[in-house]
Amino acid sequence: MRLNNKRIENIPHVFDAVILGNGDFPTYPVALQLLKNAPYLICCDGAANTLLAQGVLPNRIIGDGDSLSAANKEQYSDLFLLESSQETNDQTKAVHHCKALGKKSLLILGGTGKREDHTLGNISLLMTYQAEGMDVVMLTDNGLFLPCKDNCCFTTTVGQPISIFNCSAQQLKGSGLEYPLYDFSQPWQGTLNVATAEKVQIEAKGCYLVYLAFSA
Secondary structure, eight states: OEETTEEOOOOOSOOSEEEEOSSSOOOSHHHHHHHHTOSSEEEEHHHHHHHHHTTOOOSEEEEOSSSSOHHHHHHTTTTEEEOOOSSSOHHHHHHHHHHHTTOOEEEEESOSSSSHHHHHHHHHHHHHHHHTTOEEEEEOSSEEEEEEESSEEEEOOTTOEEEEEESSOEEEEEESBSSOOOOOOSGGGGOSEEBOSSEEEEEEESEEEEEEEOBO
């Protein structure tokens, strides 16, 4: 699939639900198409302001209501699910809402951008959702975050940037990569790798996070 000179091959085209976070609103055409065609669309409360302004109605708005405008909170009160707990963020509240509905395969959009602490927290939570038995990926305008466990294979293009963040994996090995993998422990040590083949295979025992940057 080629759009706007960007190539991506690892995005599933069918999800149980799409979660729109209150980070940077997506502009990548594939992301906007997935947002438009979502079988169930749930917004973290602040994101609803932007979405509703574009004439798109979500199935549910969730959060503590701190960033949802008073006008939208009143007008769309039937869609708003108040979750005031401060033990989890709005993204996690949305994931758990979907889980309660039996929706396991989820796409997160708008999970990055704006405040860096929110971005880092949202990305790191992908591994938590995986441990909870959910299948959650995050798409940005620049690439795709995929939580992984044990052996995995990815379709790539030669020269495509790829980063691997180790969480609990051991015996890390890879093929189709410019730099060899090993049991690194620091977050930066697996970043800025490059695909040297049209398939990248990673062998491991345990969990890790893969970031596939879009290639021109």
